[in-house]
Amino acid sequence: MSYRIHVAPEAGSLLRTFSPHVVMRLAHALADLADLLASGGDADSSELTIEDCLLRYDVDHREQLVRVLGVEQLSAAGATA
Numbered sequence: 001m002s003y004r005i006h007v008a009p010e011a012g013s014l015l016r017t018f019s020p021h022v023v024m025r026l027a028h029a030l031a032d033l034a035d036l037l038a039s040g041g042d043a044d045s046s047e048l049t050i051e052d053c054l055l056r057y058d059v060d061h062r063e064q065l066v067r068v069l070g071v072e073q074l075s076a077a078g079a080t081a
Helices: 009-015 020-038 074-080
Strands: 004-007 047-050 053-060 065-073
Touching: 004 009, 004 020, 009 065, 020 047, 020 053, 020 065, 065 074
Parallel strands: 004 065
Antiparallel strands: 047 053, 053 065
């Protein structure tokens, strides 16, 4: 059985502001993670970084679910610091 991916509404709203190629790269990375988990592997981290975007997630093995908890654009975070 495969893992499902759930994107929190706040993260989904922010993803809509990213360029399409970044969203596609994040989606492919999440799909690869779900495949790894379904095959019995384990995630090394709870974050994915693609270009200047950081995606935080949580894995619920019991529910076979990957929850996208948040997304942030690192260049924007660095500009406000």
